[in-house]
Amino acid sequence: MDSDDLNALILRVSLKDRASFAVLYQKTSPKLFAICIRILGDAGEAEDALQEIFVRIWQRAETFSAETRSPTGWLATIARNHAIDRLRQRKPVARDIEEAHDLADDADSPEESAHLSGEGRRIDRCMDRLKPDHAAAVREAYVAGLSYDELAERYSVPLNTMRTWLRRSLMKLKECLEA
Known part of the structure; x- marks a missing residue:
């Protein structure tokens, strides 16, 4: 799209058109979900965050300005910021870090699976064009939210x-992705 x-x-959506909101959700939720997975690392929490993100989009759509922001960037920023906020609200885990490391699963994580999608490969190709x-x-x-x-x-x-x-x-990424 x-x-x-x-x-x-x-x-x-800013005019509260529910049909357009449904289409927006259908077209953009996979990408926003991938952002949530990447930041939160948990599919269940990412699903919850995604629902909250779309509530924010519904409520804040009238603040979007096409002259100053790309729509994809605006949506991704909302998702990223919300996921980081959720990450910061987590209570610290009481387990010893070494114990947690030993229990790690070597299978592909949801983040890696989402990354392997076509959109992820396209973004990686554009990222490879940037200086390391x-x-x-x-x-x-x-x-990572630094x-x-x-x-x-x-x-x-x-x-x-x-x-x-x-x-x-x-700006270079935007040009590459729009090409």
């Missing part, structure tokens, strides 16, 4: 340089 179609759907440091910074910012300050410190660059890296990298 292209940006114009998503823009139109979000506009109709820039691609890693994008992943750490938008998947702040600009944390990234600037990790890569030993000034804060504004990190912001520029991320902004330019996202």
Whole structure:
């Protein structure tokens, strides 16, 4: 689904059009679910988060501006921020970290399964076009949830340089994905 179609759907959702909301859910929920899985690491929690995300989309659709944001980016940001909020609300696990490591399952996780989908491969191809440091910074910012300050410190660059890296990298990704 292209940006114009998503823009139109979000506009109709802002007018509380339930049919458009259903189409928006159908077209975008797999991608938003993959974001939730990647951040939360639990399918059940990701499903709950996805439902809450679509409630937010329904409530906030009128705040979307096609002139300032891409619809995919806007939706992904809502999903990412909500999943990170849920992650931060979790109570710390009381188990010893070594015990948890020994119990880890070597099978593909839901995150890896979602990543193997066609959309994931397409995004990976576009990410491979970025400089390695820039691609890693994008992943750490938008998947792992690191702040600009944390990234600037990790890569030993000034804060504004990190912001520029991320902004330019996202613009390149957008161009690649729209091609």
